[in-house]
Amino acid sequence: MTAAPAPPTACIFCDACASREVDLVLLRGQHSFVILNLYPYNNGHLMVVPNRHLCALETLTLDEQAELMRFARLSEMALTETYHPQGINVGINLGKAAGAGIENHLHIHLVPRWSGDTNFMTAIGDTRVLPEDLSATAARLRPVFERLAQPGA
Ligand SMILES: [Zn+2]
Numbered sequence: 001m002t003a004a005p006a007p008p009t010a011c012i013f014c015d016a017c018a019s020r021e022v023d024l025v026l027l028r029g030q031h032s033f034v035i036l037n038l039y040p041y042n043n044g045h046l047m048v049v050p051n052r053h054l055c056a057l058e059t060l061t062l063d064e065q066a067e068l069m070r071f072a073r074l075s076e077m078a079l080t081e082t083y084h085p086q087g088i089n090v091g092i093n094l095g096k097a098a099g100a101g102i103e104n105h106l107h108i109h110l111v112p113r114w115s116g117d118t119n120f121m122t123a124i125g126d127t128r129v130l131p132e133d134l135s136a137t138a139a140r141l142r143p144v145f146e147r148l149a150q151p152g153a
Pocket residue numbers: 011012013014015052053054104105
């Protein structure tokens with residue numbers, strides 16, 4: 001008997017975690033994964049997400065905390081190598097009032113920044129800055145993540 005595909009949930013991150021075929025996912029770990037933002041504020045805008053559906057830092061285990069930070073570090077390295085940004089915003093929005101688009105599943109944004117690009121608040125206000133095609137972004141970043149995530153790398 002073959003396993004039935006997981007039924008879709010109301011959460012895009014849980015769906016991305018359960019599906020092996022989501023082409024926005026750049027890296028999968030034991031406790032978390034890295035996925036491109038579907039509506040990027042800048043080229044390379046990605047998110048580090050715990051596999052578990054939880055909404056606060058409070059509920060993270062130590063292993064989850066360690067891997068989330070490890071993946072945030074790898075994301076910084078991959079974005080720096082690939083896009084040469086002049087800065088990177090790293091941020092977590094907890095709750096709708098804080099700007100969380102998906103408020104029930106914790107995620108850490110990493111947004112590459114260049115001086116003179118749209119400022120972050122304006123970007124949130126819906127101004128998009130020339131995002132490249134997401135499949136092109138994934139194709140550029142995925143091999144970099146695969147190399148950087150090797151043990152000992
Ligand atoms: Zn979820």
